[in-house]
Amino acid sequence: METKRKILRGVRRTALALILLAAVLLISRAVAMRVVYDRAVKNNAVSQLETLKLDGEEQSVLIEGKSEDNPVLIMLHGGPQSPIIYGTGYRGDMPELTEHFLVVYWDCWGCGKNFTDDTESVTLERQIAMTCDLVRAMKAQYPGRKIYLFGYSNGTILTTSAAETVGDDLAGIINLGPITSLRDAQDMAYQALKTEDMSEWDKRVLEESYERNDLEGFSKLEEMVTLKTSRMFYWRDLPANTRLMGYFARVFYSPDYSLADIYHAYYASIFGDSRFTTLRQQIYEADEKKALENLEVPILILQSEGDIYGSADYFRQLAAQKDNVTFIQIAESAHLPTNAGFKAINRAVIDFAR
Numbered sequence: 001m002e003t004k005r006k007i008l009r010g011v012r013r014t015a016l017a018l019i020l021l022a023a024v025l026l027i028s029r030a031v032a033m034r035v036v037y038d039r040a041v042k043n044n045a046v047s048q049l050e051t052l053k054l055d056g057e058e059q060s061v062l063i064e065g066k067s068e069d070n071p072v073l074i075m076l077h078g079g080p081q082s083p084i085i086y087g088t089g090y091r092g093d094m095p096e097l098t099e100h101f102l103v104v105y106w107d108c109w110g111c112g113k114n115f116t117d118d119t120e121s122v123t124l125e126r127q128i129a130m131t132c133d134l135v136r137a138m139k140a141q142y143p144g145r146k147i148y149l150f151g152y153s154n155g156t157i158l159t160t161s162a163a164e165t166v167g168d169d170l171a172g173i174i175n176l177g178p179i180t181s182l183r184d185a186q187d188m189a190y191q192a193l194k195t196e197d198m199s200e201w202d203k204r205v206l207e208e209s210y211e212r213n214d215l216e217g218f219s220k221l222e223e224m225v226t227l228k229t230s231r232m233f234y235w236r237d238l239p240a241n242t243r244l245m246g247y248f249a250r251v252f253y254s255p256d257y258s259l260a261d262i263y264h265a266y267y268a269s270i271f272g273d274s275r276f277t278t279l280r281q282q283i284y285e286a287d288e289k290k291a292l293e294n295l296e297v298p299i300l301i302l303q304s305e306g307d308i309y310g311s312a313d314y315f316r317q318l319a320a321q322k323d324n325v326t327f328i329q330i331a332e333s334a335h336l337p338t339n340a341g342f343k344a345i346n347r348a349v350i351d352f353a354r
Contacts (some may be wrong), residue, residue: 029253037255038065040092046102048093049256052137054130059132060113062088062256065102071146071171071353072138073101076131078153078177080279081111081122081268083337085247087151088113089254089265093247096346100353102142106134106263109157110276113122113257115264119275124157124282131162139169146171153177153309153335160288163297174349177335180310181287182218184322186210188308189221194230215284220275233307234334234341243339292318292325299325300352302345304333326352 001210040047047064077086079350088107097103107113109130111120131149138147148171151159162174192212198206202224209220222235225234234240251262268276299322301315312329319327328348333341 025252032253036092036253040255043092043095043213045077049088051101052134054109054133054137055126057109057114057128057130059106059134060088060256061110062091062105063102064091064094064105065098067103068235069145070100071104071148072104072142072144073097073148073150073349073353074104074106074131074138076135076149076151076155076158077108078104078155079108079111079268080154080283081108081276083107083112083243083265085253086150086155087251087265089251089257090247091254091256093250094346099351100350101148102145104134104138108155110279111268112265113261114286115261115267119121120278122276122279124161124279124286127279128161128165131158132166135166135169141209142175146353148172148174148349150174150234151176151178154179154283156354157283157286157288159270160291160295161286164291167295167297168293168295172300172352173295174300174302174352176302176345177307177338178288178301178303178310178315179283179286180289180292180314182215182284182309183287184311185309186213186218186310189218192229192231192308193221198228211315213293215281216273218284229306230334231308233306234332234336234338237332237338240332240338240340241336246338289314293322298322298352300348301327302330302348303327304330304335304337304341307335309335319326339341 044064044066045068050061050063052059052061075086077083081278083089086105088105090105108127110116110119116122123278135147147169149159149162156178159173160177163170193206209217230236251257251265273280303310303312303315315327319325330344331342332338337345
C-alpha cells in the first residue's frame with residue numbers, strides 16, 4: 001500500500017512539473033511572439049501576412065521589407081515540405097535581406113502554414129504552378145519591381161522549373177544547395193561515404209542501399225551522409241551552427257505560427273517517407289540539368305564545398321559556358337548553412353541583385 005502511495009505521489013509531482021513547464025513555455029511564447037511582431041513591424045515599411053490564391057488554393061505568404069520600392073525576393077524553402085529555414089515563420093529574422101528586398105516567404109503548399117491533410121494530393125506540378133502564380137501575383141502587386149526567385153535545396157527544383165514558364169517576369173534566380181538530379185546525388189553520396197571510416201555493418205548497409213537504386217535506398221544514403229559526414233550538417237565545428245540551430249527553435253516563437261502550424265512545419269520530418277509519397281517520388285525522378293542549360297534568365301548558383309546534391313564540376317562548366325550563370329562555392333559550410341555560410345550567402349544574393 002505504501003509503495004502505491006509513493007508511486008502516486010511521484011506521478012502527481014511529475015504531472016505537476018510538466019504542467020508548470022508547459023505553462024512557462026506557453027507564457028514565454030506569447031511574450032516573445034508579441035516582441036518579435038512589434039519589432040518587425042517597427043523596423044520595416046512592410047511586414048504583413050497576406051492570403052493569395054495560387055493555382056486555385058488559398059495560401060498564406062509573409063511579405064517583409066524596409067522599403068516598398070525594393071526589388072522582390074521570393075523564398076522557396078527545402079525539404080521536401082520543411083519550411084525550417086526560409087519559411088513563413090521567420091518574421092524579422094533576415095534583416096540582411098529585408099534591408100535590400102521585399103522578401104516573400106511562402107510555406108510551400110502542403111506544409112507549415114499551408115498544410116493540407118491530403119498529403120497525396122500535393123504534387124510537384126502543382127507546386128511549380130503555384131510558384132508561377134506567386135511570381136505573377138507579386139508582379140501585379142509591385143509593378144515595375146525586379147523579381148528574383150530564391151530556392152534552397154528542393155526549392156531549387158521549383159525555381160528552375162518555374163523559370164521555364166515565367167522567366168520573362170524574373171530578373172534572376174538564385175539556387176542555394178541546388179539539386180540537379182537526386183539520381184546524380186545518389187552516386188555522389190555513395191562516393192562520399194566510401195571515403196569514410198565505417199564499420200562492416202555500415203559498409204554493408206551502404207552497398208545494399210546504393211544497389212537498390214530507388215527512393216528508399218537514396219533516403220538511407222542521405223541519412224548516412226547526415227550522420228557520418230559534415231556535408232549535410234557541419235559537425236566538425238558545432239559552435240559554427242548557432243544561427244542554424246536558432247532557426248530550428250525559432251518557429252516556436254513565430255508570431256505567424258499557431259501550435260498546429262509548428263507541428264505541420266515538422267510534419268514531413270516526423271513521418272518521413274510515409275507522407276507526401278507522390279511528391280517525394282516526383283522529386284526523386286526530376287532532372288533539372290536540361291532546364292538549367294536552356295534558361296536565359298540570370299542564374300546565381302551557391303553551393304557549399306562537398307555538397308552531394310549537385311556536381312561542383314558541372315556547375316563550374318555551366319558557368320564557363322553560359323554568360324548568364326554565376327557559380328560560387330561557400331567555404332566552411334554544409335548543405336545546411338553555418339554562421340559563416342549564411343553571411344556569405346546573403347552577401348552573394350545582395351551583390352547578384354545590384
